[in-house]
Amino acid sequence: MKKYLFLINFLTLISATMASDIASSDHVCLLSCTRPLVGKAYFEHCYVMLTKGDQVLDSRGYFGDEGSIREPAPGIFQGKCEEVKRRVTMEEWQKVTETFDRQKASDYRATSNNCCSVAIEAILKALGEKGIPDNATSANSGIGTRSKC
Amino acid sequence: MRKFKIITDFMFAFITNVSASSLFDKSDVANVKLPSSFVEHGVRYTTPALQGMQSNGISFEELRDLVEKHLTEARDKKSLRCGNIQMLFSEDSMGSIKLNSVFRWY
Numbered sequence: 001m002k003k004y005l006f007l008i009n010f011l012t013l014i015s016a017t018m019a020s021d022i023a024s025s026d027h028v029c030l031l032s033c034t035r036p037l038v039g040k041a042y043f044e045h046c047y048v049m050l051t052k053g054d055q056v057l058d059s060r061g062y063f064g065d066e067g068s069i070r071e072p073a074p075g076i077f078q079g080k081c082e083e084v085k086r087r088v089t090m091e092e093w094q095k096v097t098e099t100f101d102r103q104k105a106s107d108y109r110a111t112s113n114n115c116c117s118v119a120i121e122a123i124l125k126a127l128g129e130k131g132i133p134d135n136a137t138s139a140n141s142g143i144g145t146r147s148k149c
Numbered sequence: 150m151r152k153f154k155i156i157t158d159f160m161f162a163f164i165t166n167v168s169a170s171s172l173f174d175k176s177d178v179a180n181v182k183l184p185s186s187f188v189e190h191g192v193r194y195t196t197p198a199l200q201g202m203q204s205n206g207i208s209f210e211e212l213r214d215l216v217e218k219h220l221t222e223a224r225d226k227k228s229l230r231c232g233n234i235q236m237l238f239s240e241d242s243m244g245s246i247k248l249n250s251v252f253r254w255y
Contacts (some may be wrong), residue, residue: 050252058201059233076167090228095236096248101195101239120241 007010020149023107026053030088030126032119032133033071044139046116047071048100048123049081050093058093060100062118064108068100084123084137095126192216193247198236201251207234216248223248230254 006019029051037043047061049071086090099122107113119136137145150227175203186195202212215231216223221227229236237250 011233014161052255055255058197060197066196068195068197070204072196090235090237094227094239094249097197097237098239100249101197101249 003123006133022046027037027086028052028059028088029086030093030123030131031081032084032123033079033081033137034135034139036114038099045079046104046114046119046139047079048084048096048119050096059096060122062100062103062108062109063103063105064114067105068097068103080135084133085127085130092126096122099125105125110142111144116140116145123133171203189213190217191246192220193245195247195249198248198251203232205251205253207251207253212248212251220246 001043029052032046033049034044034046037045045061047059049059050057058067061071081100100118103113103118116136116139120132122131123131123136139145156239183241186199187191188194194209194212199209202209215229215234216236219229219231222242223236223238227238227240229238235250235252235254236248238246240246
């Protein structure tokens with residue numbers, strides 16, 4: 001009987017651990033996203049998001065007339081997103097935001113220093129070459145973004 | 150006609166020239182028009198941080214109290230977590246501190 005109770009307790013503990021793992025499987029992710037630019041559907045806008053499960057915790061985009069801002073409507077299902085890294089640390093996200101937040105509105109150049117090139121630069125500084133997202137390098141047919149190394 | 154212009158000018162100035170502190174005294178932060186970044190008590194509150202504050206339903210008073218209470222820690226670690234509110238800072242070469250991000254952990 002004692003062995004039976006021990007087994008039950010053991011199984012309960014295992015299942016509780018598994019359940020807690022499932023619940024905590026919402027890792028903090030860094031996503032690189034693109035969406036059609038409002039009013040100019042033939043252009044793509046690049047932005048980055050920090051997410052946990054379905055929740056967008058923070059985001060950054062670079063707009064010519066405003067500098068760095070949070071993506072105005074950062075629904076996770078809006079646009080097409082590519083997972084850049086799972087289990088992102090705050091230090092890494094901080095590096096991403098620092099690159100965005102250094103951008104001035106007056107430095108915006110459609111063909112050289114734009115939303116996609118800044119997204120690439122930010123991820124490069126935070127994660128290195130391996131993190132560079134394909135969707136940002138290929139956005140707008142690669143105009144204004146450098147080729148992936 | 151001139152009187153009318155004076156009145157309309159005054160109304161326009163009254164509506165648009167609203168200080169940051171008076172804006173953020175309101176509890177309904179989600180509908181408050183955000184100013185661009187500004188400095189208060191030596192801390193620069195950036196546009197993305199203010200946007201994060203607003204979208205997470207945090208009042209400016211609440212945010213400012215948290216920042217000022219933990220300013221030393223903010224300078225040291227550049228990252229503060231108070232309850233479920235996360236704040237990320239940066240410091241420039243002149244020692245000025247900037248609040249870059251505000252969001253809630255869910």
